[in-house]
Amino acid sequence: xxxxxxxxxxxxxxxxxxxxxxxxxxxxxxxxxxxxxxxxxxxxxxxxxxxxxxxxxxxxxxxxxxxxxxxxxxxxxxxxxxxxxxxxxxxxxxxxxxxxxxxxxxxxxxxxxxxxxxxxxxxxxxxxxxxxxxxxxxxxxxxxxxxxxxxxxxxxxxxxxxxxxxxxxxxxxxxxxxxxxxxxxxxxxxxxxxxxxxxxxxxxxxxxxxxxxxxxxxxxxxxxxxxxxxxxxxxxxxxxxxxxxxxxxxxxxxxxxxxxxxxxxxxxxxxxxxxxxxxxxxxxxxxxxxxxxxxxxxxxxxxxxxxxxxxxxxxxxxxxxxxxxxxxxxxxxxxxxxxxxxxxxxxxxxxxxxxxxxxxxxxxxxxxxxxxxxxxxxxx
Amino acid sequence: xxxxxxxxxxxxxxxxxxxxxxxxxxxxxxxxxxxxxxxxxxxxxxxxxxxxxxxxxxxxxxxxxxxxxxxxxxxxxxxxxxxxxxxxxxxxxxxxxxxxxxxxxxxxxxxxxxxxxxxxxxxxxxxxxxxxxxxxxxxxxxxxxxxxxxxxxxxxxxxxxxxxxxxxxxxxxxxxxxxxxxxxxxxxxxxxxxxxxxxxxxxxxxxxxxxxxxxxxxxxxxxxxxxxxxxxxxxxxxxxxxxxxxxxxxxxxxxxxxxxxxxxxxxxxxxxxxxxxxxxxxxxxxxxxxxxxxxxxxxxxxxxxxxxxxxxxxxxxxxxxxxxxxxxxxxxxxxxxxxxxxxxxxxxxxxxxxxxxxxxxxxxxxxxxxxxxxxx
Numbered sequence: 001x002x003x004x005x006x007x008x009x010x011x012x013x014x015x016x017x018x019x020x021x022x023x024x025x026x027x028x029x030x031x032x033x034x035x036x037x038x039x040x041x042x043x044x045x046x047x048x049x050x051x052x053x054x055x056x057x058x059x060x061x062x063x064x065x066x067x068x069x070x071x072x073x074x075x076x077x078x079x080x081x082x083x084x085x086x087x088x089x090x091x092x093x094x095x096x097x098x099x100x101x102x103x104x105x106x107x108x109x110x111x112x113x114x115x116x117x118x119x120x121x122x123x124x125x126x127x128x129x130x131x132x133x134x135x136x137x138x139x140x141x142x143x144x145x146x147x148x149x150x151x152x153x154x155x156x157x158x159x160x161x162x163x164x165x166x167x168x169x170x171x172x173x174x175x176x177x178x179x180x181x182x183x184x185x186x187x188x189x190x191x192x193x194x195x196x197x198x199x200x201x202x203x204x205x206x207x208x209x210x211x212x213x214x215x216x217x218x219x220x221x222x223x224x225x226x227x228x229x230x231x232x233x234x235x236x237x238x239x240x241x242x243x244x245x246x247x248x249x250x251x252x253x254x255x256x257x258x259x260x261x262x263x264x265x266x267x268x269x270x271x272x273x274x275x276x277x278x279x280x281x282x283x284x285x286x287x288x289x290x291x292x293x294x295x296x297x298x299x300x301x302x303x304x305x306x307x308x309x310x311x312x313x314x315x316x317x318x319x320x321x322x323x324x325x326x327x328x329x330x331x332x333x334x335x336x337x338x339x340x341x342x343x344x345x346x347x348x349x350x351x352x353x354x355x356x357x358x359x360x361x362x363x364x365x366x367x368x369x370x371x372x373x374x375x376x377x378x379x380x
Numbered sequence: 381x382x383x384x385x386x387x388x389x390x391x392x393x394x395x396x397x398x399x400x401x402x403x404x405x406x407x408x409x410x411x412x413x414x415x416x417x418x419x420x421x422x423x424x425x426x427x428x429x430x431x432x433x434x435x436x437x438x439x440x441x442x443x444x445x446x447x448x449x450x451x452x453x454x455x456x457x458x459x460x461x462x463x464x465x466x467x468x469x470x471x472x473x474x475x476x477x478x479x480x481x482x483x484x485x486x487x488x489x490x491x492x493x494x495x496x497x498x499x500x501x502x503x504x505x506x507x508x509x510x511x512x513x514x515x516x517x518x519x520x521x522x523x524x525x526x527x528x529x530x531x532x533x534x535x536x537x538x539x540x541x542x543x544x545x546x547x548x549x550x551x552x553x554x555x556x557x558x559x560x561x562x563x564x565x566x567x568x569x570x571x572x573x574x575x576x577x578x579x580x581x582x583x584x585x586x587x588x589x590x591x592x593x594x595x596x597x598x599x600x601x602x603x604x605x606x607x608x609x610x611x612x613x614x615x616x617x618x619x620x621x622x623x624x625x626x627x628x629x630x631x632x633x634x635x636x637x638x639x640x641x642x643x644x645x646x647x648x649x650x651x652x653x654x655x656x657x658x659x660x661x662x663x664x665x666x667x668x669x670x671x672x673x674x675x676x677x678x679x680x681x682x683x684x685x686x687x688x689x690x691x692x693x694x695x696x697x698x699x700x701x702x703x704x705x706x707x708x709x710x711x712x713x714x715x716x717x718x719x720x721x722x723x724x725x726x727x728x729x730x731x732x733x734x735x736x737x738x739x740x741x742x743x744x745x746x747x748x749x750x751x752x753x754x755x756x
Contacts, residue, residue, distance in 0.1 A: 068650065303641075309736050312736045313682065317739060363736040366689040
């Protein structure tokens with residue numbers, strides 16, 4: 001048994017509690033509170049000058065499939081497979097290289113779980129329906145299956161400029177936004193009419209709600225198209241990206257679907273995409289004001305490590321600090337369907353947490369230790 | 381006359397203290413200090429709850445072009461290109477930069493070419509024609525070694541496949557330029573060649589070369605070429621600086637460090653380290669920080685602050701985004717710090733500019749507000 005004495009602890013609601021103790025046994029949080037009796041046999045870990053945060057979660061990471069060291073243009077990436085714009089049978093587990101050094105880098109910034117999303121890697125290369133993503137715990141392993149959380153698949157679609165650029169450059173359809181929708185409708189219709197190929201089987205699971213769908217959309221037009229598609233096929237879906245969401249807050253609150261907001265604007269080279277041109281720091285705050293509860297993400301492989309700082313940056317432009325902390329922990333876990341086991345520091349949950357020198361969303365803090373299922377994976 | 385009541389003032393040495401007052405008249409800083417009285421009749425700007433910093437200087441960026449970019453990839457040697465010619469005064473990025481406290485930028489041609497062209501320093505005044513943004517500053521020659529020229533030319537044009545090719549073609553261009561310079565001196569009537577003409581200020585020592593070099597061996601190659609041909613050099617990016625720390629400190633080569641938060645996007649960046657800025661400070665090196673940015677130049681201050689979590693001192697970080705950039709650009713007699721007689725280039729933040737939770741609320745260039753948040 002281990003007892004972590006922490007100076008500051010982030011509660012499930014994103015607020016901060018002083019002087020707490022967390023008891024950990026067999027990879028789970030046993031108990032936590034201010035005046036816990038520490039059993040005599042417990043190993044005490046002194047974090048009284050530090051912060052303990054639930055392990056951070058990026059719900060839309062593009063991690064582990066861009067080869068490192070890489071050359072230009074993501075040409076060594078194992079994802080997406082663009083031979084076909086509709087690849088629901090593509091499973092990210094088969095592209096995720098557990099030995100990729102970027103995984104350790106991300107974990108060492110306090111991340112314990114990511115949803116690894118097939119799709120563009122920030123240098124373009126977005127596909128239309130790139131395949132199924134899923135959740136991985138960033139424990140050290142050379143076998144991806146040992147990191148994978150079974151049953152967390154979501155079918156990932158991207159609308160807008162991303163796939164237009166990818167397929168346009170290859171002079172292959174879809175060339176336009178209506179063309180993108182047409183391709184998706186054809187695929188869903190085929191599945192619904194009973195086709196038994198591997199694609200249709202996965203799409204049928206999306207149609208009957210067994211698998212969630214997530215649709216990346218940045219501009220008002222793409223957001224409207226995503227909602228159109230979602231309601232036409234009665235999908236159980238999430239919206240992702242939403243860089244220009246501040247232009248359509250009422251549309252988003254009416255749709256009442258879970259959202260993952262790209263914590264833009266942020267240093268990245270992908271800003272050359274026109275979709276992302278109209279980004280504003282105030283985006284997240286205006287969506288919060290519209291009553292949306294969302295998770296935040298960084299879409300680029302390398303940038304997941306910077307997600308906490310980006311979340312903190314948004315607080316300078318009106319996002320609440322507690323909402324910012326929730327958006328990279330419990331809210332993300334909820335959208336991924338794993339909040340029963342991780343995403344907050346609560347009794348009986350997995351002992352997934354990170355130790356920081358200060359508030360994790362403050363850029364002058366840094367991560368000093370990471371525990372996943374109670375195992376110390378990193379110590380600075 | 382404008383009197384800014386400052387909560388905290390960021391000084392030339394990067395320290396910060398307050399409260400104080402900054403007096404501005406006719407575009408210049410008249411006085412600044414803790415005991416400066418507010419003259420009668422002065423327009424008072426109340427920044428008494430804010431931090432008042434020298435305007436942020438971005439010494440290496442590729443912002444404010446509109447379409448087409450900043451790499452003239454018709455040939456790997458294009459010294460005759462001018463970054464000024466790709467600047468778009470109506471770029472939507474310009475307001476974003478001003479709103480981030482940026483007052484001066486240096487646009488450089490990209491790094492696809494071994495010799496990409498000539499850089500241009502601009503002040504982010506309100507303006508509609510390019511000359512509104514001009515600054516009296518040396519125009520450095522942008523060069524690039526390493527992966528970029530190779531990836532730009534090997535596949536597309538079937539030339540430049542490795543670093544040997546980079547070095548040989550660079551040396552051959554410099555030899556031609558030197559021969560041209562000698563010819564020109566002995567035969568002033570000869571027909572001018574635009575390409576080599578553009579390298580004369582470099583070879584005469586009037587402007588420095590600014591050389592893209594991520595890897596340590598590229599940094600060494602860049603310095604060796606500069607020594608061979610006798611020009612001044614500033615290194616750019618320098619991800620592997622920490623691997624040749626002693627060499628770099630002994631050479632006393634100034635450099636622009638960064639961006640340090642995009643590891644792994646290409647092979648030559650694989651040894652990037654957030655801790656290297658602190659290590660280089662400790663080794664006594666002189667560097668400015670760069671975002672190498674597009675619109676995201678405005679993130680420079682807090683990205684510098686992030687490095688303080690990994691060993692860089694706050695004082696050095698503040699200098700690295702202000703006065704050090706001015707020194708790199710050769711404009712430190714006019715800007716880069718809050719001192720009497722200097723241009724009134726000022727950025728006002730809700731807190732320490734280095735902290736991500738601080739926000740820029742007003743930006744002044746040459747004594748005029750180019751950005752002022754509603755309600756400030």
